[in-house]
Amino acid sequence: MAQAQRPNRPQRREPPVPVAAVSLDEQAEALSKLLPEALRGIETQVDAAVDEVTLTVEPQDVPAACRILRRDPRLSLHYLRCLSVVDYEDRLEVNYHLFSRETRHKLVVKTSVPHDNPLVPSVISIWRGADWFEREGHDLFGVVFQGHPNLAPLLLYDGFEGHPGLKSFPFHDYEEW
Numbered sequence: 001m002a003q004a005q006r007p008n009r010p011q012r013r014e015p016p017v018p019v020a021a022v023s024l025d026e027q028a029e030a031l032s033k034l035l036p037e038a039l040r041g042i043e044t045q046v047d048a049a050v051d052e053v054t055l056t057v058e059p060q061d062v063p064a065a066c067r068i069l070r071r072d073p074r075l076s077l078h079y080l081r082c083l084s085v086v087d088y089e090d091r092l093e094v095n096y097h098l099f100s101r102e103t104r105h106k107l108v109v110k111t112s113v114p115h116d117n118p119l120v121p122s123v124i125s126i127w128r129g130a131d132w133f134e135r136e137g138h139d140l141f142g143v144v145f146q147g148h149p150n151l152a153p154l155l156l157y158d159g160f161e162g163h164p165g166l167k168s169f170p171f172h173d174y175e176e177w
Contacts, residue, residue, distance in 0.1 A: 020050045023050065023051055024048050024053065027103075028051065028105070031105045031107065034074060034075070035055055038069075038072050038074065039055075042061050045057075049108070052107065052108055053107050053108070054108045054110055055108070055109050057109060059112075059120045059121070060121065062094075062096075063122075063123060063125075065109060066096065066126050066127075070126055070127070076102040076105075077099065077100045078100060078102075079127075080096060080097070080130055083097070083123075083130055083134065085137040087166050087168075089167055091114055093113075094120050094143060096108065096123065113143065118141070119144050119146055120143060120146070121147055122134055122145040122147040123145075124149070125147070131148075132154060135153075136154050138151045138154075139153050139156050139163070139165075140155065140166075
């Protein structure tokens with residue numbers, strides 16, 4: 001008896017990823033012009049994505065830059081909205097999403113670290129709210145936030161092996177068609 005063969009399925013086509021245009025308002029434009037002056041002495045790259053100003057710094061400069069961003073009265077970025085980690089396969093990017101209630105500025109501070117040595121200084125001394133965000137980044141992506149007082153697992157159980165946020169983590173036992 002011959003086995004029934006599966007019909008040939010067409011290859012799955014991924015839709016093109018749309019790229020949103022950058023659209024900064026006057027306030028964001030002013031922020032992008034103010035940042036190089038406020039962060040004098042720290043190597044930075046100011047850019048924009050969609051409607052937010054982005055600031056790229058070296059990992060070792062993250063605390064110094066964040067301290068200035070919080071303390072400078074022209075910026076007053078007192079609120080850490082979110083800290084996220086993105087796996088770009090060739091590197092990990094740590095993003096600090098900041099907001100100022102006083103000036104209404106929005107800013108994303110970005111830094112990249114290699115997979116084989118994902119070390120970033122902690123910002124918990126600048127924003128206490130970074131505690132759980134850094135623990136989550138450590139749990140899911142293996143980023144070590146140097147100086148964090150307690151990187152105990154937040155989402156995973158003690159003894160869990162691996163970092164399920166990484167693209168290399170064997171998440172599925174099947175192949176998509």
